Amino acid sequence: MAVSHRLFRLFSPLTAEKNNLSSLLIRSLSSSSSSSSSSSSHGPSLDPEIDIKEAAAELEKSSSPSPTPSKGRNFHWVFLGCPGVGKGTYASRLSTLLGVPHIATGDLVREELSSSGLLSSQLKELVNHGKLVPDEFIISLLSKRLEAGKKKGESGYILDGFPRTVTQAEILEGVINVDLVINLKLKEEALVAKCLGRRICSECGANYNVACIDIKGGDDDSGPRMYMPPLLPPPNCESKLITRADDTEEVVKERLRVYHKMTQPVEEFYRKRGKLLEFELPGGIPQSWPKLLRALHLEDDKQSAIA
Numbered sequence: 001m002a003v004s005h006r007l008f009r010l011f012s013p014l015t016a017e018k019n020n021l022s023s024l025l026i027r028s029l030s031s032s033s034s035s036s037s038s039s040s041s042h043g044p045s046l047d048p049e050i051d052i053k054e055a056a057a058e059l060e061k062s063s064s065p066s067p068t069p070s071k072g073r074n075f076h077w078v079f080l081g082c083p084g085v086g087k088g089t090y091a092s093r094l095s096t097l098l099g100v101p102h103i104a105t106g107d108l109v110r111e112e113l114s115s116s117g118l119l120s121s122q123l124k125e126l127v128n129h130g131k132l133v134p135d136e137f138i139i140s141l142l143s144k145r146l147e148a149g150k151k152k153g154e155s156g157y158i159l160d161g162f163p164r165t166v167t168q169a170e171i172l173e174g175v176i177n178v179d180l181v182i183n184l185k186l187k188e189e190a191l192v193a194k195c196l197g198r199r200i201c202s203e204c205g206a207n208y209n210v211a212c213i214d215i216k217g218g219d220d221d222s223g224p225r226m227y228m229p230p231l232l233p234p235p236n237c238e239s240k241l242i243t244r245a246d247d248t249e250e251v252v253k254e255r256l257r258v259y260h261k262m263t264q265p266v267e268e269f270y271r272k273r274g275k276l277l278e279f280e281l282p283g284g285i286p287q288s289w290p291k292l293l294r295a296l297h298l299e300d301d302k303q304s305a306i307a
């Protein structure tokens with residue numbers, strides 16, 4: 001079956017009921033701790049009618065080499081890290097630097113949510129409560145994005161927000177050789193403040209942060225201070241700022257809890273395979289970016305291109 005047809009079958013609100021996807025989503029949402037309460041390693045509950053093998057086969061197909069020449073180098077990098085750590089910021093900078101696309105599954109989910117229909121309203125419930133969406137769903141969304149990129153000649157990519165469960169990591173490992181996994185780390189109090197301070201321009205989509213983070217080093221103040229100044233919008237974006245519906249304190253705390261339960265094991269998955277690069281962010285972009293480039297052995301001259 002053509003990928004587009006298969007995706008239509010998976011996503012169309014009209015067929016959602018037939019596929020029992022609605023009940024799958026409702027089950028995931030209504031279980032008290034959603035995905036994190038699952039005793040299975042498969043993340044959010046699985047529906048027998050939406051075969052994860054089918055989603056994995058789709059991912060494999062979309063990960064095969066592009067028929068048109070690659071525009072960038074063939075990097076297959078992954079960014080891991082808690083909500084608010086800055087995966088999007090650094091993945092996007094590296095994407096510009098290396099000439100490979102930055103693919104953020106959170107953005108793919110939000111695009112899907114912006115469409116109307118039963119399925120999107122049920123997905124919205126999951127996302128707005130800080131839960132993960134089902135593995136099959138996210139894999140199919142990613143396949144669709146990779147397939148579109150393949151047609152444009154993309155080959156490598158920097159993934160941000162995927163994989164988020166061990167099942168997703170296993171499936172990805174089965175179809176592509178991930179070269180490097182960058183695990184970004186930041187103190188938990190900074191993570192919550194950064195999520196709450198996040199603002200997006202509803203017109204141009206640029207990301208800003210109004211939080212000013214200043215954390216003293218330890219109880220006796222002897223450790224290194226962590227200072228992250230706000231990233232304020234220019235005057236033309238100021239009146240158009242919006243906040244993500246899942247960036248409330250309650251939901252951010254739930255997202256952190258889900259991260260520790262479901263995504264932290266993914267760190268171990270890659271650590272065991274020798275692919276994990278741990279990177280503790282020392283502060284804001286001016287301090288962290290050059291350090292990250294050094295950790296990645298990327299030349300200094302490239303840094304000036306987007307400093």
Ligand SMILES: Nc1ncnc2c1ncn2[C@@H]1O[C@H](COP(=O)(O)OP(=O)(O)O)[C@@H](O)[C@H]1O
Nearest residue numbers: 083084105106109127131132133138161162164
């Ligand atoms: N790989 C994934 N698996 C399951 N759900 C995902 C995945 N990626 C994104 N999502 C959904 O989209 C939401 C937003 O993702 P993202 O923008 O990456 O948020 P965060 O700031 O928490 O890292 C997640 O809370 C989750 O509901």
